[in-house]
Amino acid sequence: MTTHTALIVDDEPDIRDLLEITLTRMGIKALTAPDITSARKLLGENNFHLCLTDMNLPDGNGIELVHWIQRYTPSTPVAVITAYGNMDTAIESLKAGAFDFVSKPVELPRLRELVTSALKLSQTKPDYETPGDEPGLLLGNSQQIKKLRNQTRKLARSQAPVFISGESGSGKELVARMIHLQGPRREGPFIAVNCGAIPSELMESEFFGHKKGSFTGAVENKDGLFRSANSGTLFLDEVADLPLAMQVKLLRAIQEKAVRPVGDTKEVPVDIRLLSATHKNLPELVQEGGFRQDLFYRINVIELGVPPLRERPDDIALLSSHILERIAGEYDCDPATLKPGAIKHLQDYDFPGNVRELENILERAFTLCDADEIDVGDLHLGSGAHSPTSASGIITQGQGAEGDTTAVPEGEIDLEGYLESIERQAIEKALEATRWNKTAAAKRLGISFRALRYRLKKLGME
Numbered sequence: 001m002t003t004h005t006a007l008i009v010d011d012e013p014d015i016r017d018l019l020e021i022t023l024t025r026m027g028i029k030a031l032t033a034p035d036i037t038s039a040r041k042l043l044g045e046n047n048f049h050l051c052l053t054d055m056n057l058p059d060g061n062g063i064e065l066v067h068w069i070q071r072y073t074p075s076t077p078v079a080v081i082t083a084y085g086n087m088d089t090a091i092e093s094l095k096a097g098a099f100d101f102v103s104k105p106v107e108l109p110r111l112r113e114l115v116t117s118a119l120k121l122s123q124t125k126p127d128y129e130t131p132g133d134e135p136g137l138l139l140g141n142s143q144q145i146k147k148l149r150n151q152t153r154k155l156a157r158s159q160a161p162v163f164i165s166g167e168s169g170s171g172k173e174l175v176a177r178m179i180h181l182q183g184p185r186r187e188g189p190f191i192a193v194n195c196g197a198i199p200s201e202l203m204e205s206e207f208f209g210h211k212k213g214s215f216t217g218a219v220e221n222k223d224g225l226f227r228s229a230n231s232g233t234l235f236l237d238e239v240a241d242l243p244l245a246m247q248v249k250l251l252r253a254i255q256e257k258a259v260r261p262v263g264d265t266k267e268v269p270v271d272i273r274l275l276s277a278t279h280k281n282l283p284e285l286v287q288e289g290g291f292r293q294d295l296f297y298r299i300n301v302i303e304l305g306v307p308p309l310r311e312r313p314d315d316i317a318l319l320s321s322h323i324l325e326r327i328a329g330e331y332d333c334d335p336a337t338l339k340p341g342a343i344k345h346l347q348d349y350d351f352p353g354n355v356r357e358l359e360n361i362l363e364r365a366f367t368l369c370d371a372d373e374i375d376v377g378d379l380h381l382g383s384g385a386h387s388p389t390s391a392s393g394i395i396t397q398g399q400g401a402e403g404d405t406t407a408v409p410e411g412e413i414d415l416e417g418y419l420e421s422i423e424r425q426a427i428e429k430a431l432e433a434t435r436w437n438k439t440a441a442a443k444r445l446g447i448s449f450r451a452l453r454y455r456l457k458k459l460g461m462e
Contacts, residue, residue, distance in 0.1 A: 003027075003028075003029055004027070004028045004029065004049040004050070004119055005028070005029045005030075005031065005046060005047070005048050005049055006023050006028050006029070006030050006031070006048060006049060006050040006051065006052065006115070007030075007031050007032075007033065007039060007042055007043065007046070007048045007050070007051045007052070008020060008023070008030055008031070008032045008033070008051075008052050008053075009032075009033045009034075009035075009036070009039040009051065009052065009053035009054060009057065009062070009065065010032075010034070010052075010053070010054040010057075010081065011034050011035060011054065011056075011057055011058050012054070013034075015054070015081075015106075016032045016034075018106070019032075019052060019106070019111075020032060022108055022111060022112070023115065026112065026115060028049075028050075028115070028119075031046065031048075034057075034058070035057050035058045035059045035060075036057055036059050036060045036064060036065050036068075037059055039051075039053070039065060040065075040068060043068075043069065043072070043073055043076070044072075048073075048076050049076070049077075049118070049119055050076070050077055050078075050079070050115060050118040050119065051065075051069060051076055051077070051078040051079070052078075052079050052081060052102075053065050053066070053078060053079075053080055053081065054080075054081045055080055055081060055082050055083065055089055055093070062080045062081070062093065063080070063092060063093055063096045063098075065078070066078050066080065066093055066096040066097055066098050067096055067097070069097075070096070070097040077099035077100075077118040077121050077157065078097075078098055078099055079098060079099050079100045079101060079102060079114055079118065080093040080098045080101045080102075081101070081102055081103075081104060081106065082101050082102070082103050082104070083103070083104055086103075087255065087298075090103070091297070091298075091301050094158065094159075094160035094161075094301050094302070095160070095301060095302065097158070098158070098160075099117075099118055099121070099157060099158055099159060100114050100117070100118070100158075100159040102114055110257075113271055117159065117184040117185070118184070120184035121157055121183075121184050138152075138171065138174060138175070138178060139315065139318050139319055139322055140312060140314075140315030140318060140319065141314065141315065141318070142312035142314050142315050144307040144311060144312050145307070145312055145315055148175065148304075148306065148307065151304055152175055152178045152179050152182065152304075153182055155179050155302060155304065156178075156179045156180075156181075156182035156183035157183065157184075158302070159273055160301045160302050161254070161273075161274045161275070161276070161298060161299050161300070161301045161302070162176075162179065162275050162276075162301070162302050162303075162304055163276050163277070163282070163299050163300040163301075163302070163303045163304070164176060164275065164276070164277040164303075164304050164305075164306060165277070165278070165279075165282070165303060165304070165305050165306070166277070166279065166305060166306030166307070166308070167279055167306075167308050167354055168279045168353065168354065168356070169353045169354035169355055169356030169357055170279075170306045170307070170308055170309065170354040170355060171306055171354070171355050172237065172277040172279075172306055173192055173235065173237060173277070175304065175306055176190075176192070176233070176235040176237075176275045176277065177190055177192075177235075179233070179275060180232070180233040180235075180273070180275075183233075183273070185231065185232050185233055185273055188229075188230075188231040188232025188233070189228060189229055189230075189231070189232035189233070190229075190232055190233050190235065191225055191228050191229040191232065191233070191234050191235065192235040192237060193206075193225055193234070193235070193236060193237065194237045194238055195236055195237065195238045195239050195240075195241045195242050196238040196241035197238075200243050200245075200246070203242075203243070203246050204246065204249060204262055205218075205222065205224065205262050206224060206225060207224055207225050207226060207246070207249075207250070207253075207259070208224045208226060208227075208249070208253070208259040208260060208261050208262065209221070209222045209223045209224030209226075209227055209259070209261040209262070210222050210224070210261050210262035210263050210264075211261055211262065211263035211264050213263070214261075214262045214263020214264075215262065215263070218262075218263070221261075222261075224259065224261065226253060226259045226270045226272060227259065227268065227270055229270075229272045230270050230271055230272060231271055231272075232272065232273070233272065233273040233274075233275060234272045234273070234274055234275070235275045235276070235277070236274070236275070236276040236277070236299075237276075237277050237278070238277070238278050238279070238280075239276040239277065239278050239282075239299065240278040240280040240282055240285055240290075240291060241278075242291075244290075244292065247291065247292045247295050248292070250295060251292065251294060251295045251298060253270075254274060254295075254298050254299070255298070257269060257270060257271070258270060274299065276299045282296060282300070283296070308351070308354055309351040309354045309355055309357075309358060310349075310350050310351050310354075313347040313348075314347075316343065316346050316347050316358070317338070317343050317347075319355065319358060320338055320343070320346065320358065320362055321337075321338075323358065323359055323362050323363075324336055324337070324338070324362055324366060324374075327362065327363055327366050328366075330457075331453065331454045331457045331458070332453070332457065333366075333450050333453055333454060334372060334450070335372075336365075336366050336369065336371075336372050336373065336374050337372065337373055337374070338373070338374050339373050339374065339375045339376070341375065341376050342374050342375055342376050342378070342379060345376045345379060345381065346358070346361075346379065346381075349381050361379055361380075361381065362374075364380065365378040365379050365380070366450075366454070367447075367448075367450065367451040367454045367455070368447065368448065368451055369448065370448045420459065423455065423459065424459055424461065426445065427441070427445070427452070427455060427456070427459070427461065428461075430444045430445050438452055438453070438456075
């Protein structure tokens with residue numbers, strides 16, 4: 001069994017003794033140093049799996065040691081011990097490259113959690129390129145995407161909150177997921193939440209949970225998103241959409257590392273890595289008063305920008321190939337390829353919807369083209385929103401499958417569900433009329449056989 005070794009750097013003998021005893025009880029060999037000079041000497045002579053350093057030392061401060069470790073022994077996770085309540089110092093240490101921080105007086109359960117996470121980083125690096133990780137949308141050979149991949153690997157080693165900025169559809173959630181999968185919390189849950197999709201009156205319950213009977217409709221206890229993400233990662237997408245009242249409560253939860261469920265009198269400790277994202281200009285919202293500055297500083301310890309697709313056109317061919325293979329696999333169809341002219345056409349396109357738009361374009365082209373090769377004409381770039389066909393691509397506006405008028409229901413409707421029901425009816429009628437001959441039904445509907453197979457699978461009609 002491999003013995004882990006840790007370095008403790010603190011000028012107070014009592015603190016050094018307490019930390020050494022705690023680590024020894026965890027089966028970790030601990031060496032101690034009273035200052036930066038002796039710490040550097042020990043770091044040069046030993047391979048440490050973890051370094052714990054106080055902030056205030058006789059010959060400098062802990063952040064100087066963090067910088068030194070980042071330069072000379074970057075594989076050693078380093079955590080900083082800060083004064084109680086001094087979040088500014090903690091954030092400064094995280095920006096310098098510290099893995100995490102712990103406040104004085106040191107709480108032993110919190111210290112043990114930190115040490116356990118740090119030791120996971122020293123274990124053999126797993127293969128992150130597994131199919132379940134969906135690494136395809138981070139594929140590419142452009143300098144921008146190579147830089148992004150390197151940044152996600154580096155940030156995965158830290159526990160610092162990361163703010164992911166980028167346009168809609170650029171892959172911010174995928175970047176967050178890759179940070180999670182490459183870090184010490186990869187065995188824990190990854191909980192992604194769209195902050196703009198939660199009604200404001202339910203937001204506190206969704207985030208922090210509630211006790212049974214705390215309000216009308218609370219028929220059982222609920223953990224909430226923070227506790228569901230315990231020991232893992234919580235990703236807050238579209239964080240700019242949080243109302244100001246919720247921003248205050250979120251800030252407290254981040255600072256205290258604890259949440260109070262609705263209807264409860266006690267706070268419950270949580271251990272999460274917080275990642276957040278938005279396509280909006282958050283600094284501008286702070287200036288306008290729409291987003292709290294103190295919360296912005298807490299979630300934006302490190303900012304990671306995701307490049308738009310139009311800035312990396314050379315990656316489009318590789319991305320498209322991956323997406324088309326995935327679509328073919330999902331719907332059990334023969335794969336399609338892009339003709340050189342179609343690739344050039346995509347590379348010249350602006351992609352306001354980024355990678356998500358590329359996926360939609362290729363999915364539509366895949367289902368509607370008759371051949372195994374997708375040409376320029378099959379892409380319909382920019383025409384989807386103005387096409388006279390419905391989202392299904394089968395039924396013209398106002399016409400059913402047999403030419404009868406389709407009445408639009410009164411009041412508010414679920415457009416996607418409404419169009420899907422019309423599409424289902426049209427396919428059923430075409431199949432019945434052709435005695436369930438799919439080839440004939442596809443011809444009757446004016447689509448390719450592959451497009452019909454795709455739709456049958458998508459609608460669960462196989």
